[in-house]
Amino acid sequence: MTIAVKVPLCAIVGRYQLFLKMLNDAGIGKKEPIGFFYVLFNPWVQGDEVFLPTEEEREEYVLNDTGLILYGHEQIRNSRPWDFGQFEEDILDITLYLLDQSLDLKRDPDGELLKRSGALHVSRTLCAMVNHHNENTVFVGSWIGGFINSVVPSRWNGSVQVLRSWRQNGPVPFGQCWVSAGVLCTMLRCLGIPTRLVTIFDAARRTDAQFYSTRFFFENGIFTTQWFPSVWNFHTLIEVWIRRKELNRLNSDWQVLDTDSGDSSRVINRLGPASLRAIRDGDVELDYDTAFLFAELNCQICEQIDLSKRNAYTNIHSAGQFVGTKALGALAIVDVTDAHKYPEGTQNARDILTKARNTMLRKPSLMSSSRDLVKNPSIRVPKPDFTGSFEQGQPSRVGEDVDTTLSLKNTNDEAKVIQVNLAVYTMAYTKIPLKEIVKESLSISLGPDEEKKIPYTIKYSQYRNGISNDNLIQFVAVCFDNKEGSLLTHSVATLLNPPxxxxxxxxxxxxxxxxxxxxxxxxxxxxxxxxxxxxxxxxxxxxxxxxxxxxxxxxxxxxxxxxxxxxxxxxxxxxxxxxxxxxxxxxxxxxxxxxxxxxx
The missing domain is CATH 2.60.40.10 (Immunoglobulins)
Structure with a gap:
């Protein structure tokens, strides 16, 4: 006997028990359990809110159990595979159990269950359940070390062991953005929601309500840790494909979620889902958390010396210098920056930023937890009549010396002396300085229109005990001439591991x-x-x-x-x-x- 169960598109996703009741001629019978079945979202059915139009996309964003984790920094981007494992035998049950532990369910048990027919609500709920700021979530988060007797975040290769460990022992130490995003991607794919990992390079993590973010350096070039870094080398988000009935058709495709809101003041910490198109077009008033996610990609990054006691010239540029994801059907990075923001320096980019800022002036509560991290951002230090930059050679491997060159050029027809405060330190991917390697001052004489290249070598013995799992070394030069000209320049060296x-x-x-x-x-x-x-x-x-x-x-x-x-x-x-x-x-x-x- 074949039994067919027809499931309406509005059904609640979850695990159901199936009963069979057979009646005798008198209409009397007994109901017997005959098994269980699961109801999931269905991206193959055109009426479903997660319907994807092409088989190639469904194969990638639902069925593919291997993804790519992107890492590095804006100049040098790397990737490695991530094992989603959404078809492993216990992952669906763990996902549904996690939903049953959700903070939303505790606050409104009846209402929350009814909302599980919607992919938007389910993705938002699970996003909160991997955010380390909330209770009984998948991860314990740490960005400043302290991994003794626990799993260092960079050691994870996939989601399955994380979810199994949580099911057996509770919150798992430790996770960071790409780990929590990978785990959330696993759970959403196993529920049938098309999902992809997306990485922002030069991601703004703290901004003010006018979309400025500041990095502070001491005059000697050392990055100050008085505030948690406002800009990270990279930050991993996830995007889900959902048709949102409450928005217009143009905003009903990819929706952005951030598993690490970084805002512990919220009752439930999560960001999104926010329409990707709304983020790109500066419609920051739309739900959910569009203003915060717009800031991660578009805020203006300023750099300031010694907390305003003395400043130095540096370029102001926008966050989100590169946005990447995995290519369809290949273990390769594809550039999706243009889908997330307009090209920097274009009139469209300026207009969108102005539009978003004007909205924030009318509705500052859209980013009520933002902080005033910029002091008079419109006051700029004049551009000096000399230039400076670091030139990195071919990447070194861990165990080798690291070579760099500081190039200084006098663009004036008068000679000058440049005082260079040089700092070199190992760094985490969040730009937190870890171990100081070099801190010294140099005096460089430059004739009219003269350029000098100052080579510098960091020995393996200098960094061997301070390099982190991120393999990053930061070079910073704060330069002053004898006529009040000033300049801040910096560069990052990424070390390669042996094969x-x-x-x-x-x-x-x-x-x-x-x-x-x-x-x-x-x-x-x-x-x-x-x-x-x-x-x-x-x-x-x-x-x-x-x-x-x-x-x-x-x-x-x-x-x-x-x-x-x-x-x-x-x-x-x-x-x-x-x-x-x-x-x-x-x-x-x-x-x-x-x-x-x-x-x-």
């Missing part, structure tokens, strides 16, 4: 052990100790393989053998993470295609 290699040692066959080798070569003149390797991948390993490895001697190669057991056909991604006392979270991945099982 981690994956070698497949057999032919992939469904449900047949497949040996692989993980190879790490130590390039240093010293041993590498405290070595740990984690290998995982949905469809290839049901649980991660975590191994403690022996010391890797100088210039030697470690080879680790792992047996996979493929249990899902199709293209799969194997991920590996190597960590040690000298190298942090070296990543590797290998694409493996598992042929389908043929039954005779």
């Amino acid at each position: 981690l290699l994956i070698k497949v040692c057999g032919n992939p066959i469904f449900n047949v052990p497949l040996p692989v080798e993980i190879l790490f070569s130590n390039p240093l003149e010293e041993d590498v100790a405290n070595c740990h390797l984690v290998v995982e991948g949905s469809g290839l390993l049901r649980k991660p393989v975590a191994l403690c490895l022996p010391i890797v001697k100088s210039k030697q190669t470690s080879v680790t053998k792992v047996n996979l057991l493929p249990y899902r056909a199709g293209p799969r991604i194997l991920l590996a993470n190597f960590n040690s006392d000298k190298f942090h979270d070296i990543k590797a991945y290998q694409e493996i295609t598992i042929p389908p099982l043929h039954i005779n």
Whole structure:
């Protein structure tokens, strides 16, 4: 007997129990449970609010269980795969259980359940449940270290282990923006909502109500930590494809969510979903949290010296210098900046910013928690008659010296002396300074129209104990001439990890052990100790393989053998993470295609 259950588009998503009642001739019968079924959103049905028009998009934004995490900074952008694992056997149940723990449900139990027929409400609810500012959420957040006896955020390779750990033990230490965004993407895809990860480079995290954000430096070039950094090297959001009936047709496509609002004053912390088109067009009065998300992409970034005691010239530029996401059907970055904002310097960009600022003057409560982080932003330091900039060479690997060049040019026909306050320090991706490497002053004489290039080398021994998992070194120069001219310039060097290699040692066959080798070569003149390797991948390993490895001697190669057991056909991604006392979270991945099982 075949039983067909027809589900209306307005049905509440969730797990249902199915009963069968068979009646005798007298009309008497007993109801018996015969099983369970799930109701999800359906992007293949044209009437559904999450309907996507093309199969290629549905394959990518719903069915693909591998994504890309983008990281780095605006000049050098990198990516690595992320295992969403939305089809793993317990992920849907964990997602629905998480919905049942939501803060919305506690506040309004009956009303919240009825709202679960809407993708907008479900995505907004789950966004709050991965925001570390809220109670009983998936993550404990940390951006300033303190990861002892916990998982460093950069160590995660996917969402499955995070969600399982939360289900067993409660909030998971630790997560940061790309981890929480990846986990939220997993949950929304498993519910049938088309979702993608999007990364903003030079993302504004604190602004005032007129969309200004300031970074403060001391006169010696060191970035001050008096305020949490207002601009991050990158920040990861997610976008969901939802038709919003309350908005016009143009605003009913991608909706933006931020899993880290950074605003602990809210009753429930979350940002979005806000219409992507509304963000681009400066319609900051539209729900939800459009003003905050507009600011992350469009605010004007200012830089100030020593909290206004003495200032220096620097360019004001907008946030969101690059916005990227994963390409359809490929492990590649695609530029989607133009879909999020108008090109910097164009009349459209200026008009949109003016429009948004005028709206904020009329409705300042749209960003009630914003702070006055800019002192007289319209007062600009005059441009000096000399220029300065750092020139970075080819990226160095961890363990190598780092070379940079400070280029100074006198654009005047009179000689001058430039005092350079140089600072070099390791840095987190949030631009928090970690360990000071160099702080010194130089005096450079320049003849009329003369240019000088001052090379500078940072030895491995200078940064080896201060480099973080982000592998970033910040160079800052605060320059003053003898005629009140001033300039601030800075640059970031991104260090590369040595390669981690994956070698497949057999032919992939469904449900047949497949040996692989993980190879790490130590390039240093010293041993590498405290070595740990984690290998995982949905469809290839049901649980991660975590191994403690022996010391890797100088210039030697470690080879680790792992047996996979493929249990899902199709293209799969194997991920590996190597960590040690000298190298942090070296990543590797290998694409493996598992042929389908043929039954005779």
